[in-house]
Amino acid sequence: MTTPGLREFVLEAPAADDPAQDLLPTVLAALSRAFTVATEPGAPGSGARRYTWLDTFDWRLYRAGLMLEFEQAGRGGRLLLSKADGTPQAQQPVTRWPRRPSLADDLPEGAVRDRIAVLASPRALLPIVKAVSAVSVTRLLNADGKTVARLVADHITVTAPKPDTAADTTAELPLRLTIAEVRGYPGQARKAASVLADVPGVSHASQGVFIAALTALGRHPADYSSGVEAEITATMPAAVAVARLLLRQLDVIETNVDGVLRDIDTEFLHDLRVAVRRTRSAIKLLGAVLPADLATHYAAEFKWLGDLTTPTRDLDVHLLGFGAMTDQLVAASPADLEPFRAFLVRRRAREFRRLAAALRGPRFRAITDDWRKALLEIRDASGPRRRRPTTAALAVGTTGRAFRKIVTQGGAITPASPAQSLHDLRKRAKELRYLLEFFAPLHDPVAYRKVVSDLKQLQDCLGEFQDSEVQREEIHAMADAMLAERAAPAATLLAMGEIAAKLTLSQAEAREEFAARFARFAGPAGRERVRVLLEGRS
Amino acid sequence: MKTFATYNIKGGVGKTTAAVNLAYLSAADGCRTLLWDLDPQGAASFLFRIKPRVKGGGKALILGTKTLDDAIKGTDFDDLDLLPADFTYRNMDLILGSADSKPTRRIAQLLRPLATEYDHVFLDCPPSISLVSENVMHAADVLLVPLIPTTLSVRTLDQLTEFVAGFNGHRPDIRAFFSMVDGRKKLHQEIIKDLIAERPGVAATPIPALSLIERMSVERAPVTAFAPRSVAARAYRALWSELRS
Numbered sequence: 001m002t003t004p005g006l007r008e009f010v011l012e013a014p015a016a017d018d019p020a021q022d023l024l025p026t027v028l029a030a031l032s033r034a035f036t037v038a039t040e041p042g043a044p045g046s047g048a049r050r051y052t053w054l055d056t057f058d059w060r061l062y063r064a065g066l067m068l069e070f071e072q073a074g075r076g077g078r079l080l081l082s083k084a085d086g087t088p089q090a091q092q093p094v095t096r097w098p099r100r101p102s103l104a105d106d107l108p109e110g111a112v113r114d115r116i117a118v119l120a121s122p123r124a125l126l127p128i129v130k131a132v133s134a135v136s137v138t139r140l141l142n143a144d145g146k147t148v149a150r151l152v153a154d155h156i157t158v159t160a161p162k163p164d165t166a167a168d169t170t171a172e173l174p175l176r177l178t179i180a181e182v183r184g185y186p187g188q189a190r191k192a193a194s195v196l197a198d199v200p201g202v203s204h205a206s207q208g209v210f211i212a213a214l215t216a217l218g219r220h221p222a223d224y225s226s227g228v229e230a231e232i233t234a235t236m237p238a239a240v241a242v243a244r245l246l247l248r249q250l251d252v253i254e255t256n257v258d259g260v261l262r263d264i265d266t267e268f269l270h271d272l273r274v275a276v277r278r279t280r281s282a283i284k285l286l287g288a289v290l291p292a293d294l295a296t297h298y299a300a301e302f303k304w305l306g307d308l309t310t311p312t313r314d315l316d317v318h319l320l321g322f323g324a325m326t327d328q329l330v331a332a333s334p335a336d337l338e339p340f341r342a343f344l345v346r347r348r349a350r351e352f353r354r355l356a357a358a359l360r361g362p363r364f365r366a367i368t369d370d371w372r373k374a375l376l377e378i379r380d381a382s383g384p385r386r387r388r389p390t391t392a393a394l395a396v397g398t399t400g401r402a403f404r405k406i407v408t409q410g411g412a413i414t415p416a417s418p419a420q421s422l423h424d425l426r427k428r429a430k431e432l433r434y435l436l437e438f439f440a441p442l443h444d445p446v447a448y449r450k451v452v453s454d455l456k457q458l459q460d461c462l463g464e465f466q467d468s469e470v471q472r473e474e475i476h477a478m479a480d481a482m483l484a485e486r487a488a489p490a491a492t493l494l495a496m497g498e499i500a501a502k503l504t505l506s507q508a509e510a511r512e513e514f515a516a517r518f519a520r521f522a523g524p525a526g527r528e529r530v531r532v533l534l535e536g537r538s
Numbered sequence: 539m540k541t542f543a544t545y546n547i548k549g550g551v552g553k554t555t556a557a558v559n560l561a562y563l564s565a566a567d568g569c570r571t572l573l574w575d576l577d578p579q580g581a582a583s584f585l586f587r588i589k590p591r592v593k594g595g596g597k598a599l600i601l602g603t604k605t606l607d608d609a610i611k612g613t614d615f616d617d618l619d620l621l622p623a624d625f626t627y628r629n630m631d632l633i634l635g636s637a638d639s640k641p642t643r644r645i646a647q648l649l650r651p652l653a654t655e656y657d658h659v660f661l662d663c664p665p666s667i668s669l670v671s672e673n674v675m676h677a678a679d680v681l682l683v684p685l686i687p688t689t690l691s692v693r694t695l696d697q698l699t700e701f702v703a704g705f706n707g708h709r710p711d712i713r714a715f716f717s718m719v720d721g722r723k724k725l726h727q728e729i730i731k732d733l734i735a736e737r738p739g740v741a742a743t744p745i746p747a748l749s750l751i752e753r754m755s756v757e758r759a760p761v762t763a764f765a766p767r768s769v770a771a772r773a774y775r776a777l778w779s780e781l782r783s
Contacts, residue, residue, distance in 0.1 A: 147612075184619075185612070
């Protein structure tokens with residue numbers, strides 16, 4: 001048995017007229033001075049392999065230190081899960097791989113699905129890089145003619161799959177050579193590795209194949225994030241910082257449009273909506289540093305965009321939580337809710353068509369194109385510009401104001417206050433959260449984490465309160481619509497009633513928790529944490 | 539993990555060639571396979587081009603100062619490893635006798651940690667009745683007994699069957715097969731026919747006496763590997779397909 005991967009080398013990237021394979025005879029000649037060298041046609045692992053690295057759009061597997069490969073064999077293949085260093089973790093056969101990206105949840109039962117379903121769900125597994133590899137194996141023999149190590153040469157061509165409309169990008173990787181140890185002969189493998197290392201043009205592989213493939217294709221791992229992550233500094237003119245923040249959100253919006261239109265998974269729309277909300281909040285709270293007409297115009301345009309996405313997302317939320325919803329049923333059975341699910345699916349398809357038509361339409365294109373142009377002009381303006389306010393001043397002023405607004409509005413809420421007062425407070429809390437995230441690079445990380453942690457607790461409570469109400473109202477509205485469509489058996493309506501009752505209970509619980517969560521956030525200790533954050537002293 | 543042992547009190551009956559070829563076929567089936575060459579002559583080790591040497595000798599292995607894992611060598615074939623012979627194995631009876639407890643079950647004990655690593659283990663035993671062979675019988679799930687079709691061989695099988703029947707607890711299945719068969723000899727044909735009819739544990743596939751099998755020592759590889767389409771290879775494959783079930 002062999003242990004591949006003991007020592008991995010890469011031949012130097014060749015010049016155009018000096019193909020990498022030409023170095024192989026030099027390598028074999030060097031090895032033949034220490035071993036008898038024999039090619040091993042048909043050796044295990046040799047021949048052609050086709051495989052595809054898969055990950056979610058937001059690199060959930062990579063970020064968890066995992067790599068997933070689909071190795072094609074005929075019409076089927078197998079999934080191989082490994083750690084980033086190549087250590088195998090799990091594998092399972094799959095009879096076929098769908099042409100469309102498959103949701104992690106839709107994978108057949110197996111060891112790989114068990115490991116990744118929770119991590120990747122509800123995202124789809126996308127082909128990140130496709131590879132065709134031609135492997136040849138050479139045996140290294142001792143004086144008795146015994147194989148004591150193997151040289152594995154892997155010639156890999158990689159392709160970055162693109163959406164249907166774009167051409168694939170292809171690159172050839174430098175030839176990869178591995179000395180594979182034969183059990184019980186570690187010294188011989190070391191010897192072979194040392195011979196190989198001395199061959200001019202051969203160097204130790206500094207990257208695994210996956211990373212090398214991404215690099216060759218002009219990508220790098222984890223090159224997508226839905227976060228804020230704009231490059232801003234404290235002394236930067238505020239207008240420039242705001243333009244950078246907004247450009248970053250525009251990037252997120254545009255990056256997700258294709259996934260939304262191809263309806264790959266629900267999170268493309270989710271990320272797009274978050275970026276739209278951040279944009280709207282930034283325009284509202286920081287727009288004073290932008291040209292006045294620009295902020296007014298785009299506040300309306302992004303409201304249109306946000307509203308456009310709401311119906312589909314709301315239905316996605318119902319469908320994503322459907323399993324959890326049926327699990328809560330006590331009196332009704334999950335089967336009773338099936339007509340409701342079918343209704344949600346139909347309605348979602350209808351709303352999605354509307355959304356897709358609008359995202360392909362001229363108004364959306366005009367928003368993104370013109371908004372980018374305007375923001376770039378602000379960011380890159382070459383003439384004299386206002387140095388004040390600075391980004392730091394803007395951050396302290398707006399964040400402090402947003403916090404005080406929450407303290408005032410939240411402090412006025414009593415058990416008798418209408419639900420709307422909590423909904424309004426939720427909006428203010430969300431605005432504060434976005435401000436904190438926008439200006440995160442300016443804050444002390446410890447102070448930042450403390451404030452965000454308190455705020456998150458409050459937001460969760462307010463979110464539960466409002467979402468329960470909204471969902472309950474939607475269930476009522478959908479029950480009416482199902483009745484109108486004669487798609488509502490009595491058992492289904494009763495089950496929906498049970499779900500609505502559960503939501504009422506959840507909302508009541510959230511309301512009970514509100515006072516304590518608010519006191520923690522806005523009480524003396526919470527206020528001191530915000531003061532430390534903004535003034536930088538403890 | 540299933541353990542097979544090739545055993546016969548007589549030498550030169552095809553034990554080692556059977557162990558080498560059957561282990562190779564097991565690995566070729568995709569089963570992770572280990573062959574332990576227990577014969578100090580080291581014929582199986584020689585056939586796989588592996589030096590018949592274990593650091594610390596048989597004593598280190600049997601007394602546990604060195605694990606079997608440390609001594610295992612990869613063969614040239616995927617999924618097939620070998621635990622080489624060592625000349626000190628000639629004293630293995632004495633070493634086993636000096637083991638702390640249960641000297642007849644020491645080999646079984648030593649193999650236990652390998653249960654997750656291998657699907658099949660083959661033990662190639664030296665020809666004798668000794669503490670080594672008794673250990674092997676206790677460790678094996680299947681005792682493979684090559685028989686040259688002679689009346690005396692049949693008697694040997696009877697003696698072995700009787701001996702194993704006397705074991706307390708674990709008893710290996712005894713699977714005999716005919717080895718070095720000369721198809722031209724009438725006596726061979728008669729004995730094979732009678733014994734297969736009389737004894738349920740006797741394999742129907744005989745291994746013929748062929749010069750290609752002897753050639754293994756020149757090629758230093760299993761005949762099933764260097765001449766896979768030969769009559770000899772076909773016979774071993776047929777035998778393995780009977781035994782593995």
